[in-house]
Amino acid sequence: MESSQTFSSIPDIVIVGGGAGGLELATKLGNKLGKKGRARITLIDSTRTHIWKPLLHQVASGASDPADHALEYLAQASWHGFQFRLGTMDGLDRVAKKIHLAPVYNESGEMIIPEREFPYDTLVLSVGSVGNDFGIPGVKEHCLFLDTKAQAVGFQKKLLETLIRVNTQQRKVEAGQLDVAIVGGGATGVELAAQLHQVTRQLTQYGLDVVNPDSDIRISVIDAGARVLPMLPEHISAQVTRELAKLGIDVISQAKVTKVSPAGIEINNDKVIPAAISVWAAGIKAPEFLSTLGLEVNRINQIKVKKNLLSESDDNIFAVGDCAAFPVDENGMSVPPRAQAAHQQASFVARAICRRLRGNPEIGEYVYRDFGSLITLGRYSTVGSLMSDLTGSVKVTGFFARLVYLSLYKMHQFALHGLVRTGLLTLTQLLRRTVDPSIKLH
Template sequence: MSERPKIIVVGGGAAGLELATRLGRKLGKPGRAEVTLIDATRSHVWKPLLHQVAAGTFDPAQHALGYLAHARWNHYRFRLGVMSDLDRVGRKVILAPLYNDKNEELIPSRSFAYDYLIFAVGSVSNDFGVPGVQEHCLMLDTKSQASAFQQQLLEALIRANTQHEPLQEGQLDVAIVGAGATGVELAAQLHQVTRQISQYGFEIIDPDRHVRLHILDAGPRILPALPEKLSGQVQLELEGLGIQVHVSETVTEVTAEGVHTASGQVIPAAIKVWAAGIKGPDFLGKLGLSANRINQLKVNGDLTLEDDDRLYAIGDCAACVMNQQGDLVPPRAQAAHQQASFVAKALERRIKGNSFNKRYIYRDYGSLVTLGRYSTVGSLMGAVTGSVRVSGWIARWVYLSLYKMHQLTLFGWWRTGLTTLARMLRRSIDPAIKLH
C-alpha cells in the first residue's frame, strides 16, 4: 500500500457520492488518504427524483449538484470519465476516451492507481430482450434521459396545440411499462402536469379526452414492495384519476405505434417508458469479477467483493445477500445510504491499521410512494411497532425527509437549510412546470 492510500469510488449516485463525501471529510481533509470520485457526468441529481425531472416538476438546472465544486468543499478529487476496464494486478482503473457532442475527443483514455476501489455505479433498465424496447422506449436511469423525456413530452404538447388537423388517436398517450415506484410516481406526476398545462397557453388540449396514461406490469399487482392493501389502495387512486392500470400483462413487443402484450392487447401510445426492471451496467460483467445474471457484483457480508478484499460494491450494482433464503438487498435509496455509511467506517478502520470484522445488516425502514399532490402512502418499519401503514401529510413529510437526509450527508445542516429556504422562495417566481 502507498504511503497515502488511494481510494477510488466509481459512480456518483446516491451511494457513491455519499461515500466520497464522508471519506473526503474524514480521510481526505487530514491528509490520511487520497479520495477520488469518478463519474460519467458532471452533476448529480438524486435518482428517486428523476420521475419529477421527466414530468417537468423538478428543474435539474437549478437543483443539480456539481461534482467539481462539491469535491473542493469536501476534500476529494473528481475525475470525469467512464470506466472501461480494470487492471487488478497493477491495481489500476482504466477509463475510456471521452467525446463531446461533436464526436471530438475531449479526454483521452487514462488510468488511475488505487489501493481500495469501490463500485457504486448503480443500475440501468433491464429490457429482458423484449423486441423494440431499445428503439421505441425511453428510460429514466439518468438525468439526461429524464430531461430527454421531458423535452419529448413538451414538444408533443406544443405540436398538438398548434396543428391544424384534429388530434390523432394516441397522439398524446403515454404507456409506462413497470408498476414499481418509478412507474407509478411518474404516472401521477404526468397526470398532474397535463391538468396544469391549460394555464400556460395549451388551450386546445383537453387532458381528459386527449391524454391517456397507461401503466402495465407482468405481475398480479402494482407496487409489490408495499403491503397488498396499500398496493390496492394506490391502484384505486390511480384509476380514480383516470389512469389505466394493466396488471398480469406481459409485454411481448414495443413498436412505434404502441405496446403489445401476451394477451393480444395493443395499447397505442406515442410516448413509451420502460421501467420494468434493473440490471448492473454491462461493463461489470466484462471485468473478470464474480457477478450474477444481471451483472450485479457478488459481495461478502462486509461488502467486499468475493474476488478481492480491496474491492467493494455498494448500492444497486451489489448482489448482497440479506437472509438465509438468499434474498438480495433491494435496490432502494435507503440501502445505498446504509451501505455508504458502512463502507466509510470500514475503510477508516482499515487505513488506521485496525481490523473490521463487522457484517453489513440491511435495515428496512419501510417503503413510501408519492402520487404528487394527490396522495402519499406507504409503510414504516420499527423495531417495536413492526409495520405501520401511513398516508396523508405524515407520509408526505416522511417521504420528503428521505431527500433531506441525502442532502444532510452531502451539505450538512447549514447548507441544507439554506438550500431548502432558497427552493421555497423560488416557488413564488418559478412556473409549476418546466416549459423550456
C-alpha cells in the same frame, strides 16, 4: 497512455460512480481523511453533475427543474477534500491494482481526455443500475428510460413538444396522439403516471388549452404481475390502484410485454396498447461492463459481495448501492435497489475504510435496515408503510407520509452539505417556487 500515477505514499481510495451512495461516501471520506492528508480520495463519474436519482421522474414530467437540484462534482470535491475526475470506467487490472477509463469526448465528438488508468489501494464500485429490457424486441429502440438526467430531460422535452405540436395543429386531436404507456408497476412507474397526470393539467393552465387532458390524454401502467407495487402490502397496493383509477389512469396487470413498436406496447402476444410515448420502468440490471472485470457477478451483473460489502473475489474492492448483490435471505434475494440502501451502505463502507486505514481488519458486517417504502402520487397523495421494530409494518398517509417521503432527499442533502447548507438550499427552493412557474415550460 496518460496515467494519474502520483508519487506520494498516502493510500489511494478510488470511488467509481458519484450517485446516491458514491457521492456520500466520497464526501464523508474526503472530510475525514482527504482534508487531513491521510488518504487521497478520488471520485470518478461519467457525468459532470450529480442529481439524486429518485428525483428523475419529477424531472421527466417537468415538475422539477434539474438545474435546481444538480450538484457540480468539481465544486463538491474542492469543498470536501477529495478530487473529482470525469470519465467512464471500462476495465480493471486487479494484479496491478489499476482501473481503466475510456477516452472522454465532447458533444461534437472531439476527444477531450484520452484513455487513462488510475491506481488504487482500495476501490469502491458504486456505478448504480440501468433499466433491464430483458431482451424484449423493440424496447431499446422505442421506449424511453429514466436512468440518467439526460434521459429524464429528453422525456420532458418530448412530452412538451408533443403537446405543443398537437396544440398548434390545424386538425382536431386524434385518438391516441397523446397516449403515454408506462411499463412497470413499481414505485417509479406509478409515481411517474400520477406526476404526468398532474403536469398535463398544469400545462393546459399555461396556455396549451386546445388539449383536453381528461379526454385526449390516456395514461396506462402495464405490469406482468397481479398487482402494482408488489414490494408494499396488498392493502396499500389496492388503495393506490383505486386512487389511480380515480385519476383515470389505466392499470393493466398480468400483462406480459412481448414486443414494443412505434405504435405502442404489445402484451401477451396479443393486444397492442397504443402509445405516442412509451416508457420502460420494469426492473433493473447493473451496468454490463461489471461482468467483464473478473469479479463474481449475478445474472443481472451485480457484484456479489460478502457480509462486509467486499467483493467475494477481491478484498480490496467494495461494492455499494444498486450494483452490489448483498444477500438478505437464503433464497438468494438481494437488498432491493433503493436510495436508502445506497445511503446505509455508503456509511458502512466509510467506517470500514477508516478502520482498515487504522490497521484494524475487523470491519464488522453490514445489516440492511428496511425503513419501509412510500409512494407519492404527485400532489394528490402520499401513502406507504414504515417499518418499526415494535409494531412491524405501519401504514402512513397524508401530510405525515409526505414529510417522511421528503425527508429521504433531505437526508441525502444533509450527508452532502451538512445542516446549515441543507437548510439554506431548502429555503432557496421554497422561495424559487413563489416566482417560478410550477412546471418547466421549456
